[in-house]
Amino acid sequence: MNQQSTRIDNESHASDKSLRVYHVVYEPTFKSIIFHHWTECNLKCLGCYCKVEKLDFSLLPDWQARVATNPPEKPPEKLLSLDEALAMTDALDIERAIFIGVEPSLDPGMPVLAREMKQRHKTYNILFTNGVFLTDISSIDEIIFSIKAVSPERYHEYTAGDNRKSLANFRKIYQMGKKLQAEITLIxxxxxADEIEKVAEFIASVDPDIPLRITGFIQLSGMKFRAPSGAEVEAAAALAKKHLKKVNYLSGEMPRVGEPPIRLF
Ligand code: SF4
Structure with missing residues (x-):
């Protein structure tokens, strides 16, 4: 796969390489560094946790209570430059770099940061994305793709967007040979659950071996929607398993594993 084939659209992003990282966390147990990005997201998801909590949830034992009660977050006061972000990584043993937050694919500096991390630390790079905009993923090894919904009206109701680009990009990323995982939230x-089964059918039409992770919605401040029960998440997973070989699901509390994470910025 050459670099050209993974560099897609949007001239304005390509011409501006400034970084939009506002928060960095290191997980010593997993030798992972987590870069949180802050951009103008191209979707307006009803269940967007970033709008009520900017800190990495691994730092917050009470994150569920915080997202249920926090007022809307303000934009970060400081963004790191590429040099500042890389300087934080110098003395660390890092195997994995994770790019997450408010749509990291819209950060024009993300591909440069990913490339530098790979060159300096030989990291395995993982990008979380809604997939609406397909940036330069030549230095990304794995994509965690948030599908949201496949029915156009459901997708629009949830995100105020149009899902044609993201569904096409899901196929494109798969055809590029990138490791790909899908995720969706049950709300x-x-x-x-019926929409989640349709999502599973769509993924299976690309490749039934692509894993799907189903997450139960967590109560969010200002939102009238409730969290599903564990049984509801399990039932949705059972429908998805009719079409896909690898389905896992999370509902409610995730037990913390390993040493406490370290906030670098
Ligand atoms: S795509 Fe992600 S960052 Fe953007 S609104 Fe949705 S949940 Fe929030």
């Missing part, structure tokens, strides 16, 4: 009354 009773918005993204129900």
């Amino acid at each position: 009773p009354g918005v993204i129900d």
Whole structure:
């Protein structure tokens, strides 16, 4: 796969390489560094946790209570330059770099940071994205793709967007040979189990070996939607398993594993 084939659209992003990282966390147990990006997201998801909590949840034992009660977050006061972000990594043993936050694919500096991390630390690079905009992923090894919904009206209701680009990009990323995982949130009354089965059918039409992770919605301040029960998440997973070989699911509390994470910025 040459570099050209993974560099896509958007001239304005390509011409501006400034970085939009506002928060960095290191997980010593997993030798992972997590870069949180802050951009103008191209979607307006009803269940967007970034709008009520900017800190990495691994730092917050009470994150569920915080997202249920926090007022909307303000934009970060400081963004790191590429040199500042890389300087934080110098003395660390890092095997994995994770690019996450408010749509990291829209950060024009993300591909440069990913390339530098790979060159300096030989990292395995993982990008979390909504997939609406396909940036330069030549230095990304794995994509965690948040599909949201496949039915156009459901997708629009949840994100105020149009899912044609993201579904096309899902196929494109797969065809590029990148490791790909899908994720979706079960939100009773918005993204129900029947929609999750349709998402599973779509993924299976690309490759039934692509893993799907189903997450139960966590109560969010200002949102009327409720969290699903564990049984509801399990039932949605059972429908998805009719079409896909690898389905896992999370509902509610995730037990913390390993040493405490370290906030670098
Ligand atoms: S795509 Fe992600 S960052 Fe953007 S609104 Fe949705 S949840 Fe928030």
